[in-house]
Amino acid sequence: MVMSQIELEGVASPEHQSDETDSEFEDRSILCIDCNHDFIWTVGEQVFFRDKQLLNPPKRCKDCKQAKNERLAAIAAAQASGIKQRIEVAVNCAECQESTTVPFYPSQGRPVYCRSCFIKSNPSVLNGSSTSHG
Ligand SMILES: [Zn+2]
Ligand SMILES: [Zn+2]
Known part of the structure; x- marks a missing residue:
């Protein structure tokens, strides 16, 4: 009876390397x-x-x-x-059609007014707080 020893080439032994340097890497x-x-x-x-x-x-x-x-x-x-930085968007006033700039991006379909027209339709912005309880 012949014991045939098989030569295993390149069998990786399952040893875990805990080091940070790995030999599997190369430049x-x-x-x-x-x-x-x-x-x-x-x-x-x-x-x-x-x-x-x-x-x-x-x-x-x-x-x-x-x-x-x-x-x-x-x-x-x-x-x-x-x-x-303040943004400035060029628009045409919906009231007087004057070209003006507003510090925001107007949403579509909503009228944008120049400053004077805006104050005309919203006089309360000049008065400051005008909340009265009564
Ligand atoms: Zn380069
Ligand atoms: Zn206007």
Whole structure:
């Protein structure tokens, strides 16, 4: 009787690595979509991506990523400051047909008045609080 020992090649022993460094990762070369240059996606960054459960590898090199972040920050800052600015919408007064601007976006179908016509139809805005209980 012959005991045939089967040589198992490349069988991974189910040992769990608790270390942060994984040998399954290796530096990868990725083509940046912005500058069309190869950049190295390092093992450390791949581990970081896996920890964050990010499925997609980076598309930009570090320089382009930073440039993009700065662009986004500039846009966000512009939007944030834009909200505080008063808006002016050009409209025609429904009463006297004069072109005027209002600090809001008028909803469709609702008449918009210039300031003088608005005060004419709403004289109470000049008196302040005119609530009287009687
Ligand atoms: Zn780039
Ligand atoms: Zn008017």
